[in-house]
Amino acid sequence: METEVKEAQGKIISAENPDITAPADWQPVIMGILCNWCSYAGSDLTGTSRIQYPPNIRIIRVPCSSRVDPWFIIKSLQTTADGVLISGCHPGDCHYISGNYYARRRFLVTKKLLNFVGYHENRIQFSWVSAAEGPKFAKVVAKVTEDIKKLGPLHRYKKENF
Amino acid sequence: MARVGVFVCFCGANIAGVVDVPAVVQEAKKIKEVKIAIEYKYVCSDPGQQMIRDAIVQNRLTSVVVAACSPRMHEKTFRKALSDAGMNPYLLEIANIREHSSWVHQKDKKAATEKASDLIRMAVAKSIANEQLHEISVPVTKRALVIGGGIAGIQAALDIADARIPVTLVEKSPSIGGRMAQLDETFPTLDCSQCILTPKMVDVASHPYIELIPYSEVIELQGYVGNYKVKIKKKASYVDFSTCTGCGTCTQKCPVKVPNEFNMNIDKRKAIYTPFPQAVPNKPVIDAEHCTMLLKGKCGICAKFCEKGSINFKMVDEVIEREIGAVVIATGYDLWDPKPYEEYGVGRYKDIITSLEFERMVSASGPTNGVPVRPSDGKVPKNVVFIKCIGSRDEAKGIEYCSKICCMYTAKHAILLHHKVPDSHAYIFYMDIRAAGKGYEEFVKRAQVETAATYLRGRVSKIYKKGDKLMVRGEDAQIGQVVEVEADLVVLATAVIAPKDNPALARLLGVSYDKYGYMSEAHPKLRPVETAKAGIFLAGCTQAPKDIPDTVAQASACAAKVCGLFAGDTMKKDPMISTINNEFCSGCQNCITVCPYQAIVTEEIPLGYGSKEMRTVAKINEGVCQGCGSCVAICRSMAITLAGFTDTQIINEIVAI
């Protein structure tokens, strides 16, 4: 499968389905769900350190990555987002002791399942970002944004015909 | 019908410099539920808060969205403002348009403005589903646990106990005192460490509100703030402390000699020993790893000579349980092993020692009776080279951070060397001199001027042996030349590192730790003594390298925190916790499995209205629940709701943009 985004006649053509196009200035929307204690604090640190990253991410705060029900991911992809980034504490650092271990299992299965039914694996990404890793957060967002830009707009199961 | 007020903050130029605030306000006004949208220079200021309060009353708002800095910053401030206006404080949502927009998209003002609008839209959508929440009160057990009996633990325990709150002090080694007990004199005043520490140690032992449990470790912590249950493993000492008088005969008679860790293995101790003469409690313990009787069943000389019959070889580890309300962690520090410095010949040359070994030698009660000697031949050294930043500030071999105390103690060592061996000369290789602190810079000057220590700015590249001398080759960056110093003794100022047990302890206690193994504080500036887990506090080097004054200050701060926590009979608790709708609960009990706090129990409810048959469902213990939401996400029937982060709220956010 080709992952390069094609540009023709001033339009972006989805790498996943050539019938879907978007304006040349199309920007993806990435739904970022961050745990309160590590990743949200890390993203705050990115801000405090004035480290710049692409403006495509929209951040939702949850107490712990284990609060993330897979249907948040599915719902995001079906409605507003072109990709999802979920971030929590590093293994062993969970503020709630073991939350991210349970979450990690669910994330792996969810990611593989969504990939299996036709979502590119880069649309569903996970990261561990600690409260001290402001630069890492910026790097992760930049990478995810870049990946999703390459894939073009998400068209499947979208409720865009509203 | 929801009536939302949106208040957008300029934060001076912090937000307004990038985000087009008036445009964002216009955008917010388009949202159906938004009744009022206002911009203001500093919403967190008094007039700003007054504006919110007025708007709430005038517009009969049902929820409030503040678009400003991170909720981690001012959530409490604005909640209070809501409260003051007679509104439930949990009807507040914060759109983080500073840390998440203006500060990170400074070059793309259009996108930053769009993003700010979206974040506000999300916050408005979430706030519509906000519910009124009320703080929960939980009873408190007024007893504190202090882990670690160094100066931090001692100070914390004494301060808490002085407030007439019982304290349990747990120390891993046979005596309290910690690292400070190993020091000779302390910078910058050169007080005798023992002289200022021992009275405090004695105070601990005799304080009516302190229960001292030496030679023991914490093995389990359960519960939640105000209501913890701790299990302490008291290691078998094989000496009955209740009858032992501490006469010391056993120690004299014991035939087994073991390297003395208190003296950095420079001399030997016995298998039955007190770590140092002023130990508290001053009772010996048997080192089970070396005692012949315990290993092979032969010997037992100590028992024969003990008049009180206090020796009991059949003693076993004992588990002590205590109910406590708060924990102070004061586990101290370790020193970095300089082995990776192979070019210095560490391990090959006996006359390269660490600073703590030097400290023990110059200590009047130390193994060499206060005179530094060369380990190779026992001669008193004349030229001593001190090398700083061994392992510290060294990404290649050691750790990245500065160990903070080495500059000062090396200056102290130079002075002490001069005092003990007046005809000696100290050479100090350094990267920078960091002497910020009261009287510190003056102290370094004293070392440089009074004792005429030679400070050489530069790294040492190589140490090699020439006869019985060590040749130290390094760079003097100030003159830009390679210098070689002929040294009798080389002292390495090795880095301060976190104790290797820290991560295990942190996991056991449920607090987080950083990549070096130091315990993490809740906020680096504003909550430096709290951990993220309520009721657990940090004192001393368990959090980061510190000198004694800072450690003592932090320990007292911990005590103040603990006393604050215990000030009332009950404690207020954040209401953002899970609740179970037992109508939907199918009773599979999977939530019980994943709950990290054992906060979920089962209860029996009637099968249907008026039914005599019962069915089992899950129930949250609201005192224990910390609100992580693990149970919420695994509950297949969506019977569990996490207040403040309900499914509806999160999905509202997702579909809002």
Added chain:
Amino acid sequence: MDYSKQIQEIASKLFAENKIDYFVGYKQNSFDDSQVPFLITDPAEIPKLVFTDRSVFNLANYLKPDHTKRKRVGLVVKGCDSRALNLMLTESQVKRENVYIIGICCEGVLNEKGEKAQNCVECVMPDPVVYDEMIGTPTGKREYKVNVDIRELATKALEERADYFESIFENCIRCNACRHSCPLCYCAKCCLDQETSTLYHGANTSSGAMHALMTWSLHLAGRCVDCRNCEKACPSHLPLHLLHKQNESVIYENFQQHLAGMEKDDRGAFYKYSLSDPDDFIL
């Protein structure tokens, strides 16, 4: 494989000894050679009980609260059914003392075409894992193989796979028969029926169906025992096993070869963790 006689004997014995209030087995359909579940309270109906390689339906479904009214029940289970039952026991849905389990060492059942069903060909545990009485000779646990359809689909291009699944979700009519036929979907109120969920996914669109089926399969991930009741119940004949087998293969490969319902007190792969779980997919 014809154990009709033995089952009839055991059923009569249980009724005679008053150990059960009702019995769940299979009955022959009059119009063809298929069988249907058969619930009896009257011992006179015992001669109608049969068990052959046409006894397909997973009877553990009849232990769901909707059916049982918490009475004592005798039940016939095959290998896969017993794993589902095992999970229901672990998840406190059934009291062990209320159910008398007749475990069959299954030799595989037939599909509509008369061939051995795919899940039976790939069966890992033909013997009952929990039972009071066992019929047949146990043959032991078999090697786990990744489902052939999964392997085939995995080799296809992403877009092709996506089209295929979109056609599945388009054909879904959201009748929820899959959920009701699953013995492990016993929730007091399914999340898909709840306000929060219906508010956002109530419609019968293909994205709604996608959400419903994905959520459903994730709720069964690490719990599905591959009895394929769902697939047999689906009026649109959707290959629902694909979702479950995909999850199962990921879980088996990554989480200590976990298979659902094999052991007592095992709640499924999502309710435990290991420090060594794969981490490489996380940035």
Added chain:
Amino acid sequence: MNVFIVETDKTGLQKFYKEIIGKFETYAPVEKFGKYDYKKVSKLDECDPDSPIEMTMSVKPLFFPKTAKVMKFREDNTGTTVSETDEDPLTGQRVILGVKHCDARGLQVLDQVYKWDYIDTDYQKRRENTLIISTRCDKAGTQCFCTSLDYDVENSDAHDIRIVNGLDGKIYIQAVTQKGEGFVKENLSQQSAVGSQQSLEEIKKHYQLFEASFRLKMNYSEVNAKLQKLFDSLEFETVSSNCISCNTCAFICPTCHCFKITDEKIKDTGVRYKSYDSCNNGYFTLMAGGHNPRPVKYRRWRQRALHKFVYYKERFGMNLCVGCGHCAISCPVNISIFDVVNQVAKI
């Protein structure tokens, strides 16, 4: 009764079909996952108008779709604006091929409820703009019992055109309605013989053979009469004992017409959907106050059986069940409404 009949053969019929597909928006049974569903076709090869009754879903979704947009709405500070959906303009002629007689009858039954107190304009438009070409089954399916009910299967006028595979090898295209006759005249370009009295007889013969192939036969009037008095029968509990409340029967039934309304909203725009629902669902009758009159499945089954065989007949004069047997075929535990009503009525 219209007697406009055209005789043709297999190739003639195929040509007729091809012509229709070329000219009109055509729907026909298309196989997917081993099940036939009525889908839009562009080529005759894609579909099979002679699909077996056991494998075919009902034609209902083409008139009452499994989900339909009711309206669009937009919420902002000016209030809520409602607008028409962009879905399905419902103009232009549609043709459906291969409809079973029972399915067509189902539409006739549904018409009653849709033109009752509230006129569902979308449904009416779809009905008016659709021409139905039925293929009469040659043989009854295992669960079929259409001939036992209250309508005349042989002379049904629920469809516009009927295709009969005559026993003499000929294929008869019989226009049943005016609309059908016009359609045949206009679109059947090849000149085939216009049917005579003889072809009528052939069609009758075919029907007789078809009628003889039924496994299930019931005495409808007796069942209907008895059921009217059996609301409190305990037999409902027995017959529904192995029902798993899976809703399949209602969703695939050609005459079930319950639906639910849901709103979906993204940002400030939303759509109101109308989707199938089923009375077999335990929460179907749950009221806001918490009371549920049908919490157990036998009550739901009673509702289903009596609604199909008694209530609808009382109100609209037609039996709601058309005897297609779809529910029994799709039921995972093979419960047949035929057995249920017979067993309850003790016939």
